[in-house]
Amino acid sequence: MTGFPDVTASHPPLDPGATVLEVCELCRSYGDLQAVDRVSFQVGPREIVGLLGPNGAGKTTTINMVLGVLQPTSGSIHIDGVDLGSRRSQALERTNFAAVYAPLPGNLTVRQNLRIFGMIYGVEGLARRIDEVLEFFDLRTLGDTRCGVLSSGEQTRVSLAKAMLNRPHLLLLDEPTASLDPATARDIRRIIRDFTDQGPGGVLWTSHNMHEVEAVCDRVLFLSRGRILLEGNPRTLPEEHGKESLDDLFVAVAREPLTLEGVVEGVEA
Amino acid sequence: MKARRVAAVVLRQVYLLRGSMSRILPLFIWVAVDMVLWGFISRYLSTLASPGFDFIPALLGAVLLWDFFGRVMHGVTMAFFEDVWSRNFLNFFATPMRVSEYVTGLVLTSIATSTLGLMAMIVVATGAFGLSFLAYGPLLLPFLLILFMFGIALGILSAAMVLRLGPPAEWFVWPIPGMLSPFVGVFYPLSTLPDWMQVVSRFLPPSYVFESLRAMLEGRPAHLGDLGLGLALAGGYLLLAAWVFTRVYRHAVQSGLLARYSAESVS
Numbered sequence: 168m169t170g171f172p173d174v175t176a177s178h179p180p181l182d183p184g185a186t187v188l189e190v191c192e193l194c195r196s197y198g199d200l201q202a203v204d205r206v207s208f209q210v211g212p213r214e215i216v217g218l219l220g221p222n223g224a225g226k227t228t229t230i231n232m233v234l235g236v237l238q239p240t241s242g243s244i245h246i247d248g249v250d251l252g253s254r255r256s257q258a259l260e261r262t263n264f265a266a267v268y269a270p271l272p273g274n275l276t277v278r279q280n281l282r283i284f285g286m287i288y289g290v291e292g293l294a295r296r297i298d299e300v301l302e303f304f305d306l307r308t309l310g311d312t313r314c315g316v317l318s319s320g321e322q323t324r325v326s327l328a329k330a331m332l333n334r335p336h337l338l339l340l341d342e343p344t345a346s347l348d349p350a351t352a353r354d355i356r357r358i359i360r361d362f363t364d365q366g367p368g369g370v371l372w373t374s375h376n377m378h379e380v381e382a383v384c385d386r387v388l389f390l391s392r393g394r395i396l397l398e399g400n401p402r403t404l405p406e407e408h409g410k411e412s413l414d415d416l417f418v419a420v421a422r423e424p425l426t427l428e429g430v431v432e433g434v435e436a
Numbered sequence: 437m438k439a440r441r442v443a444a445v446v447l448r449q450v451y452l453l454r455g456s457m458s459r460i461l462p463l464f465i466w467v468a469v470d471m472v473l474w475g476f477i478s479r480y481l482s483t484l485a486s487p488g489f490d491f492i493p494a495l496l497g498a499v500l501l502w503d504f505f506g507r508v509m510h511g512v513t514m515a516f517f518e519d520v521w522s523r524n525f526l527n528f529f530a531t532p533m534r535v536s537e538y539v540t541g542l543v544l545t546s547i548a549t550s551t552l553g554l555m556a557m558i559v560v561a562t563g564a565f566g567l568s569f570l571a572y573g574p575l576l577l578p579f580l581l582i583l584f585m586f587g588i589a590l591g592i593l594s595a596a597m598v599l600r601l602g603p604p605a606e607w608f609v610w611p612i613p614g615m616l617s618p619f620v621g622v623f624y625p626l627s628t629l630p631d632w633m634q635v636v637s638r639f640l641p642p643s644y645v646f647e648s649l650r651a652m653l654e655g656r657p658a659h660l661g662d663l664g665l666g667l668a669l670a671g672g673y674l675l676l677a678a679w680v681f682t683r684v685y686r687h688a689v690q691s692g693l694l695a696r697y698s699a700e701s702v703s
Contacts, residue, residue, distance in 0.1 A: 197692065231695040234530035238690045256532040264530060272448075272522035279451045286444035287531045 187369035193242035220390035221421035265326035266341035273315020288333035377413040445541020475565035507553040511546025512591025585670035592677035641670040
């Protein structure tokens with residue numbers, strides 16, 4: 168994978184100090200179950216924010232709401248300052264996503280899928296752009312292969328190629344390196360890092376790999392039972408909470424959220 | 437509405453059709469087989485009927501129009517099912533694409549596939565059995581328009597049903613044309629039906645097509661008012677279908693159904 172594809176925005180430029188994603192008091196309930204509870208956070212330009220937490224913490228629910236496929240019970244989401252609730256289409260033009268549970272249709276080739284999604288996102292110079300992302304993600308030889316017969320690593324690269332097609336301001340990645348071998352996972356991490364280093368975009372990233380999070384993310388949010396328990400720099404956060412590593416902190420959040428909640432509330436008070 | 441997004445939905449179906457004989461052949465094969473079967477039945481019945489009455493335009497023509505309706509309806513639902521089967525909803529609906537753009541893409545796909553089916557039927561029915569569309573005169577246009585609009589409406593309603601009830605509900609969709617056919621009088625006058633079935637018939641636009649077709653072939657004046665009513669009903673069902681699909685989509689986003697749709701059953 169060489170020559171990072173152009174990530175300069177095709178959308179209006181960001182204002183200085185603007186956020187690419189602003190989530191405010193977001194709630195989502197299913198009957199009595201509060202899946203997401205008053206979650207607020209921001210993702211700035213060129214920032215990678217990790218959304219961490221045990222299974223069922225509310226990470227994917229939050230991402231689904233940011234993607235506009237799940238309506239919040241209350242709260243607001245702004246992408247590039249555009250309100251997702253009232254201007255869904257305009258807000259989603261500036262975003263894209265890749266998720267391990269949403270592979271591109273397996274019955275179309277890589278190039279066909281990229282063309283279709285490029286048209287949906289209104290990508291200018293689409294043929295050239297497809298060539299760029301195929302080249303960059305080392306997919307040129309697989310362009311005419313049906314996605315369904317690709318390995319999981321290749322499918323992930325295709326999903327990321329799709330996610331980069333429209334040069335999004337906000338990139339949502341739900342466990343993008345799950346099921347990848349270490350070498351490919353490292354490549355993917357470098358790509359995402361380059362995406363924020365070389366363009367104006369920001370990334371919201373979920374992962375269960377704490378080493379990866381520590382290496383890539385500028386900031387992390389720990390979710391548990393639908394609430395943000397901790398927020399901070401992944402390289403200093405464990406020490407601030409008396410843990411040796413981010414792994415230990417993750418386990419503490421998963422097993423003893425109430426203890427940590429007390430710590431955080433104490434700090435905030 | 438952005439034409440490029442609509443074109444993307446259609447292009448996806450074109451790619452699927454182009455790459456798969458098992459998708460292309462059903463567009464032609466079953467309707468062609470139907471034409472052959474009903475062509476021979478019509479020819480045989482003509483030998484039994486009183487001289488001067490030709491079953492080819494009355495029966496084979498009616499079956500052709502009914503098959504066209506079925507093709508239109510299934511043209512919409514098949515395009516929708518492709519996204520169900522490939523679990524593509526999250527990919528599609530997490531984009532800037534609007535519901536109206538998606539549904540328009542499905543409708544355009546159905547126009548293309550049903551036109552192919554219609555052409556195949558016309559070739560067999562005229563080539564092998566001498567069916568002439570001149571026998572229907574200019575009324576052929578409202579006949580096709582009513583059946584097309586009602587087919588699109590039922591296709592969209594069926595897609596809404598599957599979106600609401602989950603993938604297994606597709607099995608409710610396939611028999612819909614067969615379940616409607618006794619009520620719309622494809623093969624017999626509506627007066628043959630018991631009263632309660634005739635009441636149902638009045639709410640089904642194809643009834644007016646087949647009654648008018650028979651009247652015209654029997655030399656009676658065509659029921660233009662009835663055809664107008666059929667057209668208005670079909671237009672009403674089309675608007676209703678678009679409204680229902682939009683409501684079901686919104687419910688799917690509100691309830692979380694859309695986000696969870698990749699599961700086999702969401703009921």
